[in-house]
Amino acid sequence: HVQLVESGGGSVQAGGSLKLSCSASGFTYKRPFRNFCVTWFRQVPGREREFIASLDRDGDATYGDSVKGRCTVSGDGPRKNVYLKMNRLKSEDSANCYCAAERDNGGEDGFYCASSTMIPRYVPEYRGQGTQVTVS
Numbered sequence: 017h018v019q020l021v022e023s024g025g026g027s028v029q030a031g032g033s034l035k036l037s038c039s040a041s042g043f044t045y046k047r048p049f050r051n052f053c054v055t056w057f058r059q060v061p062g063r064e065r066e067f068i069a070s071l072d073r074d075g076d077a078t079y080g081d082s083v084k085g086r087c088t089v090s091g092d093g094p095r096k097n098v099y100l101k102m103n104r105l106k107s108e109d110s111a112n113c114y115c116a117a118e119r120d121n122g123g124e125d126g127f128y129c130a131s132s133t134m135i136p137r138y139v140p141e142y143r144g145q146g147t148q149v150t151v152s
Contacts, residue, residue, distance in 0.1 A: 025147030038115030
């Protein structure tokens with residue numbers, strides 16, 4: 017079965033950096049992970065989910081306003097892992113960060129990686145449990 021597992025979170029001082037990883041498994045030959053839109057979200061208890069960044073099947077990235085210029089999302093060659101490098105971390109970056117995946121058909125089905133994932137009511141096809149980022 018499909019699994020997304022995040023790692024790389026931790027406690028850092030303000031101004032520091034972290035690199036989060038989203039490791040995928042269970043995707044099939046007919047539905048390979050490389051054809052999925054991968055999105056990083058973060059969640060603080062009691063607050064709305066926040067979009068951090070997305071990476072579409074073509075490798076194009078989109079970033080949320082709060083992290084633009086401080087974060088980079090990327091995938092490895094075979095696209096088994098998607099990474100989120102976070103620099104110049106601030107206390108307000110503290111949250112549970114998780115990755116999510118949705119089949120990316122380039123908009124043929126009405127789903128657009130860069131924009132559909134920003135909709136507050138968006139429910140991804142798959143998601144991981146998250147990794148905690150704490151900035152002090």
